[in-house]
Amino acid sequence: MRFSTLLYTIKQGFTNIFRNKWYSLASIATISACLFLFGIFYSVVANFQYILKSAQDGVAVTVFFDEGISDERIAEIGNEIQQRSEVDHINFISADEAWNSFKDEYLGEYADGFTENPLAASANYEIYIKDVSMQASLVAYLEEVPGIRMVNQSEITANTLDGINRLVGYVAIGIIVLLLFVSVFLIGNTVTIGISVRKEEINIMKYIGATDFFVRCPFVVEGMIIGLIGSIVPLGIVYLIYNNVIGFVLNKFTVLSSILKFLSVQEVFHVLLPVSLVIGVGIGFIGSFITVRKHIRV
């Protein structure tokens, strides 16, 4: 194919958008509406999972040691735990630190009556896990480690967080798949209408002796441009809304800012931007490619 022919077919794709401006606007609006819903939904789910993850990060398993255990063995146990794949990081709390913390929190000046550390056997490791779903396997391992007297865990918290996390994940996948199906259906219909209107044009091209590529290229270019615009518009709107809503929530409900941590707009768009662009352009490409194929066999 000549380069000038390729340029011509691409140029025709752009020209077609203006030539059929109402159809183009309808297609862009359809793709924008679907991707806007997708963007909003993704932002909510991403933040929800981020908040859950923050909550999970606070969940720790605590291990206490046998009486009279040596400092070397405690260090060895610490190393072994650190090697485990489930473990994110560990904190060593010595008996003195445990007592001081307890005193400060509960006893205050009444603690002066104690001459010895009543929590002498309470040195421990706080073990923070990468993912709460891994807690059970880690606990099973810790209970078998020589030198460990007791393993404290918050099973309910871990299970609840893990359950919510899974549920949100499944619901999110379900809704996203549903949204994509609706998008493909709506966009497919719009493209079909647009191309049916130009069935005559395709017929003329074929009678003159146009190759399938020559017929298809302008439509595909047009579909991809519509898809691109249809994804940029909602991305812009979501960007504006996101920044304003997060700012509004944190300003209006200052108490929430200490409990909830939201993702920054950059973090959300790190995923949302490429995914939306790929979906928009992809749907435009696939929609026009398939629909033209139906009419091309003349």
Add this chain to the structure above:
Amino acid sequence: MITLDHVSKSYSTGAPALNDVSIRIEPGEFVFVVGDSGSGKSTLIKLLLRELLPTSGSITVNGTDVGKLKHRQIPKFRRNIGVVFQDFRLLMDRNVYENVAFAQRVVQVPSKQIRKNVPSILSVVGLAGKYKARPRQLSGGEQQRVAVARALVNEPPILLADEPTGNLDPKNSQEIMKLLEEINEKGTTVVVVTHNREIVNSMKKRVITMNKGVIVSDQKEGSYIDEI
């Protein structure tokens, strides 16, 4: 040039649209194919353009066995046949120049050459001064002239015209036929499918008459046969 050898075409229902048709059209001939609705004229055109395949028999156009063409070979095959339709089939959103240039772009003629060829063919059909006009700004006869220019710009050896005067008044019909005759005189084989009695009778060309899918008459300098 064009050979149909015992060609039949049946659709899924009803009687065959063409039944054991054999025709031979030599290079440079001017041929009318006439007949009533349902006589098989349109099927014949579709077979020649390889829009349909024959149920049996073989069709050869410019030495190509049409039945053996692969899908990807069809575009190149069609570039040897100019087509003119009753309803003109112009691209309504493009001007006269663009409609004709479009046929050249399809066959990847360089832009420089297109700028030379299009005005030249427009002057042949008498529309050089209206190259900027949109089809809606033209009369039916002028629109058909644009369609003829589009069909001829790539200099195909064959021109098929399917009811080219069907939407035109007698004056415009005569003019279009005169144009087709001039084109034929320059060497292009012209096949005109029509049921316009006056035109057929006035031109004294070869007339193939079809009825219910069979050829009932093939006259060298023929006329329109009414009752078969």
